[in-house]
Amino acid sequence: MTDTIRLALVGMGKIAHDQHVPAIAGNPAFELVATVSRSPNGVEGVPHFHDIDELAKSDIAVDAVALCTPPQVRHAIAAAALENNWHVFLEKPPGATLAEVAVLEELAAKANVTLFASWHSRYALGVEPAREWLSARKVTSAAITWREDVRQWHPGQAWIWEAGGFGVFDPGINALSIATHIMPQPFFIEQATLDFPANRDAPIAADVAFRTTDGRPVTLDLDWRQEGHQSWDIVVETTDGTLKLAEGGAVLTLPDGSTPHHEEGLHGEYPGLYARFAELVQGGRSDVDIAPLRHVADAFMRGKRREVEDFVE
Template identity: 70%
Template structure:
């Protein structure tokens, strides 16, 4: 079996910065095409304005990586699955939980791989954090995820629309880590969402969860932080404190600090290649479920208008 011929759909910043280098660095893949209405693609690689135009062409592909905003992703994924293609979904996997469930059933019927990717789970310190916490008594968890939206999402109107998630677009990265490393399931107890008066999605959120043992988990999300950015998780245990910094890249355990190079997207593509080879899918919706619960149960406060 030769390399997986993959097309990248949605050629925004994340595709250029992360997906294309990860594909180029993995011999299990070859970039067969790109799709975008606004980007010109990659020199020497067939480029199309729509996925329909690609599948109607004579360019052979085996898989697609969908890097579009989540609101548009279901129809693209359904089209790809109809054509027998394997599908890699950027996070979040969809705009609603029900559409992701529908895609899971669709992929199973089509006999193709569906991979809902959570790139922060592949940050260098996450696997070791999960192993260290597996048998320990956890007494408290704090998550501080504060960044400057003007730096990371300049001019991206879709992120403020319904389904775009607002501050939960980065916040779901933290949720993808803690749902993976904490040994007990947890759920939302209360939340406050700050929504700019001229936007549909929150710019900040304060969330309180508790796990099945009653342990408190607090999450502080804010998109208004300037200067140094904060992507930190602190887990207190009976055996000391675990800290994950820089979005999971730096792990500090009692008595030692482990620093590693970034390998999130290479790890995602290695996982996708394995799933395709094994004829399996991997779709974990727990992070998106917790975000949906925040919108369902959270108290909404109107705050100052936000302008890019």
């Protein structure tokens, strides 16, 4: 492999264009050498392919791929990339099931290449200082509220309502990726209620109750029907006061009113992800944290299904 990581971007939807392309362009460790998508929406001046097999048969030299496809189709693409000995960056969630991610991890180990299950919300400005502050405190409870308007943030994305598309857990897994990172003790689900529109196969809202290993309550309130102000907040009560993370982890407020931030977070979430991916590739390591995905799977296993009115976009 050359010093520069020759990267192909697979799945050219909104997140790829808005976040991945600028982050790749801003990191000298990477060169975008190809895009892959069933749609023609590639990047000007970059070779574009219909699928990953077409890319593999081309004369384009590739070291790594970043997968931004819906989770239901990602496993086969990732497996093909690993079989080509390409390093793989998985957009969140890393897969549609836990089992398929485990298989990818085994394939990456056998091929001696990097597999990176990325969680962009962990790179928000306030997350790392929140983790550091909580590491020395005793948590008494935590409340996570992630409420947004699906029509605003996910317009026309039919796949997200299909089985394996996660529904409201698509943004909700961002909250869980932060919570599993900052909480000083693990937590597990006790009960949940999932609201499914009568005409959809994925939930539009969820109310989940967790408990930490030392018996402290953690609640998760997800809703895609929010109008007006959007809420992406985590409030952690401790014996030393209340920690608040707002705006999806971007704004941290400690009990004394101070708002510390981590300097490394200044470059943004996706630049942080690509810096991490480059570090892993160059160090010959993988990073496959499935804790957020495991909580989502547990919610579907433990949750009561409640049918609500049809969702019509």
